[in-house]
Amino acid sequence: MPISFQPLHRHFAAEVRDFDMRQPIDAAVARLFEQAIDRYGILIFPAQLVDDAQQLAFTANFGPPDIGRKKAVKSADGRLPEEMIDLS
16 A cells, blocks of 8 residues: 555644555655655654664655754753854
8 A cells, every 4th residue: 555644734744654664765755755744844653663773764764863952062051052053
């Protein structure tokens, strides 16, 4: 059964159906997800029983991982270091 998207709200968010995140995807399927995220803004992948390696393999299809705020924020007071702030 082909992957489908069930809208969850009339303006944004969709549930991904008939997809197993544990399996590798090709460029065409990656494009399908990119188009869906452009359309819905948020994609929900319910009941995916994946381990960390499987999730990272899936997300690698869409670019490098974001390092996250905890690793980006180095100071104890929670502010970004000056060299990371671009005010231009």
